[in-house]
Amino acid sequence: MDKGFDVLKANFLRHTSLTDDELNSINHYYEEKQVEKGEYILRQGDICRFEGFVIEGCFEISTSDARGNERILYFAVKDWWVMEIDSFIGQTSSELDIKAIEPSQLLVITKTDKERLYQEVPKAERLFRIMSQRAVVAWQRRLIRNHTMTAEERYFHFLNTYPEISQRITNKQIASYLGITQEFVSKIRRKNLSRRS
Amino acid sequence: MDKGFDVLKANFLRHTSLTDDELNSINHYYEEKQVEKGEYILRQGDICRFEGFVIEGCFEISTSDARGNERILYFAVKDWWVMEIDSFIGQTSSELDIKAIEPSQLLVITKTDKERLYQEVPKAERLFRIMSQRAVVAWQRRLIRNHTMTAEERYFHFLNTYPEISQRITNKQIASYLGITQEFVSKIRRKNLSRRS
DNA sequence: CGCGACGTTGATTTGCCTCAACGATTGTGG
DNA sequence: CCACAATCGTTGAGGCAAATCAACGTCGCG
Numbered sequence: 001m002d003k004g005f006d007v008l009k010a011n012f013l014r015h016t017s018l019t020d021d022e023l024n025s026i027n028h029y030y031e032e033k034q035v036e037k038g039e040y041i042l043r044q045g046d047i048c049r050f051e052g053f054v055i056e057g058c059f060e061i062s063t064s065d066a067r068g069n070e071r072i073l074y075f076a077v078k079d080w081w082v083m084e085i086d087s088f089i090g091q092t093s094s095e096l097d098i099k100a101i102e103p104s105q106l107l108v109i110t111k112t113d114k115e116r117l118y119q120e121v122p123k124a125e126r127l128f129r130i131m132s133q134r135a136v137v138a139w140q141r142r143l144i145r146n147h148t149m150t151a152e153e154r155y156f157h158f159l160n161t162y163p164e165i166s167q168r169i170t171n172k173q174i175a176s177y178l179g180i181t182q183e184f185v186s187k188i189r190r191k192n193l194s195r196r197s
Numbered sequence: 198m199d200k201g202f203d204v205l206k207a208n209f210l211r212h213t214s215l216t217d218d219e220l221n222s223i224n225h226y227y228e229e230k231q232v233e234k235g236e237y238i239l240r241q242g243d244i245c246r247f248e249g250f251v252i253e254g255c256f257e258i259s260t261s262d263a264r265g266n267e268r269i270l271y272f273a274v275k276d277w278w279v280m281e282i283d284s285f286i287g288q289t290s291s292e293l294d295i296k297a298i299e300p301s302q303l304l305v306i307t308k309t310d311k312e313r314l315y316q317e318v319p320k321a322e323r324l325f326r327i328m329s330q331r332a333v334v335a336w337q338r339r340l341i342r343n344h345t346m347t348a349e350e351r352y353f354h355f356l357n358t359y360p361e362i363s364q365r366i367t368n369k370q371i372a373s374y375l376g377i378t379q380e381f382v383s384k385i386r387r388k389n390l391s392r393r394s
Numbered sequence: 395c396g397c398g399a400c401g402t403t404g405a406t407t408t409g410c411c412t413c414a415a416c417g418a419t420t421g422t423g424g
Numbered sequence: 425c426c427a428c429a430a431t432c433g434t435t436g437a438g439g440c441a442a443a444t445c446a447a448c449g450t451c452g453c454g
Contacts, residue, residue: 065345073337086334089327118323125322126315130286132329137283139336140270146343147376148262151442172400179344184442186402348410369432381410383434 004032004055008107011053011079015130022121029117030107035100041082042098048087050108054080057104058168062097062176072176075101075165081131082106102168151180152188156195201229201252201304208250208276212327219318226314227304232297238279239295245284247305251277254301255365259294259373269373272298272362278328279303299365348377349385353392 005027012018012026035041035057042048044064059076061084073096076082087094088111109117117124145154155178159166166174175185202224209215209223232238232254239245241261256273258281270293273279284291285308306314314321342351352375356363363371372382 063341063345069345071341071344073341085330085337089330089334122319122322125319125326129322129326129329132326132333133282133286136329136332136336137286139333139340140282143336143340143343144260144268144270146340147268148260148266170400181443182401183403183444187442190402367432378411379433380412380435384410387434 004105004107005030007055007079008053012127016123016127018123018127022123025121026117026124029109029113031109033106033108035104035106037100037103040097040099041106042084042087042094042096044094044097046087046094047091048084048094049091049110050083051088051111051114052082052106052108054078054082055105055107057100057102057106058165059104060097060099060101060169060173062099063095064097070176071179072173075162075169075173075177077165077168101173146179151178151184152191154178155180155185155188156192201302202227204252204276205250205304209324213320213324215320215324219320222318223314223321226306226310228306230303230305232301232303234297234300237294237296238303239281239284239291239293241291241294243284243291244288245281245291246288246307247280248285248308248311249279249303249305251275251279252302252304254297254299254303255362256301257294257296257298257366257370259296260292261294267373268376269370272359272366272370272374274362274365298370343376348375348381349388351375352377352382352385353389 008030009023041052054076056078059082060072061074061076061082062070062072064070082098084094084096084098086092091111145157149157155174158174158178171185172182175182205227206220238249251273253275256279257269258271258273258279259267259269261267279295281291281293281295283289288308342354346354352371355371355375368382368386369379372379
């Protein structure tokens with residue numbers, strides 16, 4: 001196994017136990033992929049044919065509405081998944097763009113191989129069930145935060161929760177993630193010049 | 198099998214195929230439960246010891262922040278799941294309240310039985326993986342809507358998407374779900390008296 | 395070096411909230 | 425079944441958080 005798979009392996013083992021045989025089988029289906037900075041690995045309207053796991057670098061998962069506003073749904077760094085889950089599951093047209101914002105490295109698996117993996121390693125079903133359930137919790141919490149916290153509170157919550165990510169992206173990207181304008185982020189920052197983090 | 202389980206069975210079969218044996222095993226672990234209108238089946242701070250599936254009636258899943266504002270996360274009617282997923286998974290303190298807003302009927306399974314079910318019917322892992330993934334999609338979409346649509350647009354989107362639910366809840370509850378005030382919903386309605394739906 | 399995206403700042407606007415008052419509806423106990 | 429309370433829904437006045445628009449400085453990159 002190479003270094004890339006070690007990251008994925010560690011991620012898996014945090015959720016459930018797996019034998020070496022199972023890990024080998026899993027490893028077999030994932031392929032490494034290098035992506036340049038600025039490269040799109042998925043565009044709106046495309047079908048998402050892969051499920052990706054980030055080994056290195058950073059991705060921005062976003063959507064653009066009719067008015068042309070880009071909204072960033074989330075950032076994916078090392079140890080995160082990148083995919084348009086809806087498009088991947090149903091092999092339907094994607095509503096999201098996925099773009100590398102740094103030179104990046106991923107492990108990817110195709111839809112067909114994913115199904116083969118489920119056949120060959122039934123425990124993978126459990127693994128991805130657990131991970132999906134955790135994802136549901138995270139999205140629920142984020143929605144609640146959007147309803148209960150002000151823009152300023154959300155901004156500092158983001159900085160505190162994802163300090164490594166914050167340092168690698170622009171304020172404009174943070175603003176887009178939080179659902180506010182770049183200008184307002186700038187005003188929040190000015191107001192809090194003394195505050196650290 | 199009783200009528201309640203038929204609803205659950207139909208739900209399951211929409212996601213994957215199951216043999217009669219598997220269905221019987223599953224049925225064995227679920228128990229019917231009647232709940233009165235206004236009854237809480239979970240309160241903030243409690244541990245969520247069940248996963249519930251609504252057969253009849255309606256539930257409101259909500260959270261109250263420090264300022265005492267209640268925010269409704271979602272409504273669950275027939276064919277929906279009700280649980281505090283985070284609390285159920287980790288058997289930790291719940292951040293949500295779950296209250297019946299109509300006389301209701303549920304199927305419930307305990308955490309222990311759920312684990313037994315996964316053991317006895319491995320395909321249940323697949324089933325719940327698929328359902329959790331769909332839930333992720335739904336939560337992602339809802340977040341995007343909150344970032345891209347105005348309160349008015351979200352209000353009508355809700356009416357159009359959940360016409361049956363809309364008719365069974367108050368405007369105040371819709372407002373709370375949308376993250377806006379009751380008063381503002383009233384003003385949206387006034388402005389659109391001519392519009393149907 | 396120059397261009398285009400980013401960041402900042404100020405003026406102005408607006409979507410939605412807060413507060414308060416009051417009518418309408420629903421629920422409840424006698 | 426009625427009386428009365430409680431909650432809901434509506435309306436208006438006023439306020440605030442955040443958006444919009446515009447101008448300009450700054451930085452990174454080809």
